[in-house]
Amino acid sequence: MARVTERIRLGPAALNPFTLHPYEIAGQIAMLDAVSSGRAFLGLAKGAWLDRLGIVEDRPLAALKEAVAIIRGLLAGDERGVAGERFTLAPETKLSYRRARESVPLLIGTWGPATARWAGTVADEVKLGGSANPDFVPLACEWIGNPAVKVVVGSVSVVDEDGDWARERARAAVVPYLDVVAHLDPTLELREGQAPPLERFCIAGTPEEVAARVIELWDSGAGRVELGTPQGRTPTAGVDLICERVLPIVRR
Numbered sequence: 001m002a003r004v005t006e007r008i009r010l011g012p013a014a015l016n017p018f019t020l021h022p023y024e025i026a027g028q029i030a031m032l033d034a035v036s037s038g039r040a041f042l043g044l045a046k047g048a049w050l051d052r053l054g055i056v057e058d059r060p061l062a063a064l065k066e067a068v069a070i071i072r073g074l075l076a077g078d079e080r081g082v083a084g085e086r087f088t089l090a091p092e093t094k095l096s097y098r099r100a101r102e103s104v105p106l107l108i109g110t111w112g113p114a115t116a117r118w119a120g121t122v123a124d125e126v127k128l129g130g131s132a133n134p135d136f137v138p139l140a141c142e143w144i145g146n147p148a149v150k151v152v153v154g155s156v157s158v159v160d161e162d163g164d165w166a167r168e169r170a171r172a173a174v175v176p177y178l179d180v181v182a183h184l185d186p187t188l189e190l191r192e193g194q195a196p197p198l199e200r201f202c203i204a205g206t207p208e209e210v211a212a213r214v215i216e217l218w219d220s221g222a223g224r225v226e227l228g229t230p231q232g233r234t235p236t237a238g239v240d241l242i243c244e245r246v247l248p249i250v251r252r
Helices: 022-035 060-076 113-122 136-144 163-184 207-219 235-250
Strands: 042-045 106-109 125-129 150-159 202-205 224-231
Touching: 022 042, 022 060, 042 060, 042 125, 060 113, 106 113, 113 125, 113 136, 125 136, 136 150, 150 163, 150 207, 150 235, 163 202, 163 224, 202 207, 207 224, 207 235, 224 235
Parallel strands: 042 106, 106 125, 125 150, 150 202, 150 224
Antiparallel strands: none
């Protein structure tokens, strides 16, 4: 992707430091930034379903803070090291990869107010991963407390000429995420056993309907909207429809 593009940003949204050490994250981002001529960004989050891997997510916010300190130090060429509670980096440790820049834009993924407040002091963007709820965006902005930090909304997205088919395809794709995120949205106030409204967790329909959802999210205060997989009947078909039919509408 870096070789065949010139303007788009490239990066993961998001990695987590529990399954990939911050040193490895820094090295991979440095390499991506180098091959893309300075177009990389980094997304970090605490992750989900890690209990299935036997990983204990103790003090996730502290882990994110220490990971950011290590990654930023390595990218900046700072060899003083980090002595954290969850992660450490010995003094004089440095990257083996060429660094195109001394820092890259940082995105923090979270649904929680404490992490959002911290992200407002260190990040360029905060992502509500798995949300398509315009009511959640103003609350997230309030949590962040920094208008310079953009809110990113990203969710399962499906676009097709047959809007009903797109919604059913999105429904099947989004269900596995609902156990993780449905009850984290404080604007829904779901009762025990209540089914969450799927339209708040995915974007699906005809190109015109998808464009309208994107515009609604922008109007609510989102700085960026990510149309995530599976995108369409095939990823290529979905991306083609997004580029050819959705983007011309939202650019008006």
